[in-house]
Amino acid sequence: MDSAGEQIVTQLKRVPTPRIHYKMQQLKPAILFTWYAITLRLLAASTPALGADAAAGKALFRQQCSICHSAQLGDNGGAQGPTLVGVYGRHAAGAAGFSYSGAMRTADLIWDAATLNRFLASPSTLVPGTAMVIAVPSPRDRDNLIAYFQDAARTSLSAAAKADASQTVAVPAASLTSADWRLDTPRRAHRISLATLPPPFATPSSRNEPKLIARPANVVLAVPPGFHIDTFAANLNGPRKMLLAANGDILVSEPNGGRISVLHPATDGTRAAGADVYVQGLKQPFGLAFYPNADNPQWLYVAETNRVTRYAYRSGDVKPRGEQESVIPVLPSGGHYTRDIVFSADGTQLFVSVGSESNVAESMPKKSPDEIKAWEREHGLGAAWDRESGRAAVLVLHLAAPTSPQSYATGLRNCVGLTVQPATGALWCTTNERDALGDDLVPDYSTRVQRAGFYGWPWYYMGSNEEPRLKGDRPDLQGKVLLPDVPYQAHSASLGLTFYEASTGKSAFPANYVGDAFAAFHGSWNRSLRTGYKLVRVHMKANQPTGEYEDFLTGFIVDNGDVWGRPVATLQLNDGSLLLSDDGGNLIYRIWYAPNP
Numbered sequence: 001m002d003s004a005g006e007q008i009v010t011q012l013k014r015v016p017t018p019r020i021h022y023k024m025q026q027l028k029p030a031i032l033f034t035w036y037a038i039t040l041r042l043l044a045a046s047t048p049a050l051g052a053d054a055a056a057g058k059a060l061f062r063q064q065c066s067i068c069h070s071a072q073l074g075d076n077g078g079a080q081g082p083t084l085v086g087v088y089g090r091h092a093a094g095a096a097g098f099s100y101s102g103a104m105r106t107a108d109l110i111w112d113a114a115t116l117n118r119f120l121a122s123p124s125t126l127v128p129g130t131a132m133v134i135a136v137p138s139p140r141d142r143d144n145l146i147a148y149f150q151d152a153a154r155t156s157l158s159a160a161a162k163a164d165a166s167q168t169v170a171v172p173a174a175s176l177t178s179a180d181w182r183l184d185t186p187r188r189a190h191r192i193s194l195a196t197l198p199p200p201f202a203t204p205s206s207r208n209e210p211k212l213i214a215r216p217a218n219v220v221l222a223v224p225p226g227f228h229i230d231t232f233a234a235n236l237n238g239p240r241k242m243l244l245a246a247n248g249d250i251l252v253s254e255p256n257g258g259r260i261s262v263l264h265p266a267t268d269g270t271r272a273a274g275a276d277v278y279v280q281g282l283k284q285p286f287g288l289a290f291y292p293n294a295d296n297p298q299w300l301y302v303a304e305t306n307r308v309t310r311y312a313y314r315s316g317d318v319k320p321r322g323e324q325e326s327v328i329p330v331l332p333s334g335g336h337y338t339r340d341i342v343f344s345a346d347g348t349q350l351f352v353s354v355g356s357e358s359n360v361a362e363s364m365p366k367k368s369p370d371e372i373k374a375w376e377r378e379h380g381l382g383a384a385w386d387r388e389s390g391r392a393a394v395l396v397l398h399l400a401a402p403t404s405p406q407s408y409a410t411g412l413r414n415c416v417g418l419t420v421q422p423a424t425g426a427l428w429c430t431t432n433e434r435d436a437l438g439d440d441l442v443p444d445y446s447t448r449v450q451r452a453g454f455y456g457w458p459w460y461y462m463g464s465n466e467e468p469r470l471k472g473d474r475p476d477l478q479g480k481v482l483l484p485d486v487p488y489q490a491h492s493a494s495l496g497l498t499f500y501e502a503s504t505g506k507s508a509f510p511a512n513y514v515g516d517a518f519a520a521f522h523g524s525w526n527r528s529l530r531t532g533y534k535l536v537r538v539h540m541k542a543n544q545p546t547g548e549y550e551d552f553l554t555g556f557i558v559d560n561g562d563v564w565g566r567p568v569a570t571l572q573l574n575d576g577s578l579l580l581s582d583d584g585g586n587l588i589y590r591i592w593y594a595p596n597p
Contacts, residue, residue, distance in 0.1 A: 049143040057148030063363045067335040071152045088149040103129030116146050131256045133283045181530045184554040186224040191548045192487035200468045205436040206528040210563040221555040232590040233272035239581040242571040243288040246315040255284040276318035287340035303339035342418040345425035355414030356392040361458040380407040382454035392457050411455035417496045423543040430497045435526040444494040445484035456481040485545040492532040493522035496569030507592035508576025515540050520567035
């Protein structure tokens with residue numbers, strides 16, 4: 001063995017085989033290629049179950065896992081979850097830039113075949129409190145997935161080795177365009193023209209995941225003149241939706257921690273002075289709603305990823321008053337995990353949003369025209385089927401005769417945020433559209449949701465634009481797709497939407513904000529130039545959307561493209577201030593107005 005190989009072996013002895021940490025960046029360039037070679041041999045030596053089929057594992061991964069993850073270099077899987085490129089042999093919570101749950105960060109695990117098998121069989125058993133709750137019950141499926149992870153790791157290492165050896169890896173230069181995040185600034189206006197959308201694949205599909213970093217020193221979030229922003233609560237566990245109780249408490253869902261917390265504001269209302277865990281052990285709770293109203297609630301409704309439940313609640317409670325009650329015992333789970341809920345203005349209906357399992361239903365089998373007609377008579381125009389049955393939709397439960405939820409609207413790929421517009425009673429949905437068609441396709445959006453409306457997914461988008469990956473599958477839907485009210489820059493990952501109502505209060509915004517809405521953009525991963533990571537103001541005129549929005553709060557992206565915050569949802573407080581949850585920084589901000597503080 002040459003001297004470079006001896007150096008590699010010395011380092012390998014410090015790492016339990018096959019528990020290999022990818023320490024390529026710590027090695028000298030002269031011995032880097034040898035490291036790759038020996039690592040590949042070790043990967044090849046640690047074989048999963050005999051007879052496992054990596055190709056079958058890849059097919060299963062694309063069908064069930066790719067909405068959240070990628071497993072190979074150049075793959076365009078989703079970014080709800082961490083990248084699984086090189087996961088085989090990696091330490092748990094080892095993907096850079098992803099905001100893991102505390103349970104996963106403290107788990108002392110290496111993803112070898114045995115550990116992966118145990119985790120996939122029952123994630124919460126191996127890692128209690130993990131945000132990953134979807135099990136793979138079939139031993140054969142687990143073996144095939146593990147074989148695929150091993151094969152993908154080997155392929156990724158080979159590609160990386162060749163790139164390092166030839167020294168051809170380069171970061172593409174970014175030029176300033178009208179869609180460049182570096183131009184974002186408060187009051188900058190945006191209007192996405194659906195008449196001038198580019199054709200599919202006008203630009204390559206990019207996997208450009210954000211690297212999440214700690215807040216840099218001296219960084220300042222930008223807001224319009226007269227507005228101010230402070231930290232309201234910190235050290236949360238992936239805060240998402242918030243709900244204001246009559247006594248001023250703020251309930252917040254924390255999917256990463258599987259819990260709902262109650263924050264108690266200080267006397268002056270500027271920060272949270274204390275907190276209680278209301279309930280824990282839930283499966284990725286997201287949506288929250290009081291019933292029959294927020295002023296005198298009797299129940300707290302909670303949307304988990306697989307069901308809707310409720311707890312007896314009175315203002316000021318910090319624990320449930322009784323046992324959990326089932327409202328909707330089963331919702332489709334897997335894929336997009338957020339389930340939001342909201343009651344109709346008259347309190348007679350409960351709306352529930354369920355996102356798709358996949359990007360564009362790539363594996364959904366075909367149906368004959370007669371089969372489609374029969375399916376749509378029961379499930380609604382444009383309703384998807386098979387693994388997408390009851391998904392990419394808004395469902396409605398009629399409280400007077402609660403049996404099972406029915407389809408209310410279809411073709412909404414991932415309606416993350418539901419809200420009712422106070423002035424009109426209209427139901428609104430804020431949607432994440434599909435990926436991998438290029439930088440500027442497909443725009444995300446907020447829109448009023450019409451009963452029995454069809455919004456395109458998976459066969460069409462933004463009206464009669466046909467999805468090229470399903471070309472010719474549904475010509476009968478041409479011309480039947482509703483256009484959204486407010487399209488956003490593609491890949492912004494729009495989440496929560498709040499209509500601003502406060503006309504009084506010590507921190508109330510100027511009068512011209514009343515009736516407008518605020519939308520939180522979680523931020524892109526499928527765009528070569530970042531977009532999102534900000535809060536925007538959505539303009540209304542006489543309570544009708546104008547189609548225009550403007551930047552309100554910016555500054556979460558640093559000069560090199562790394563990010564230190566990911567906005568999720570907003571909540572208006574009684575003093576007129578606005579809370580903003582950030583599950584990247586694990587905190588909640590308070591935005592308030594005072595022209596001369």
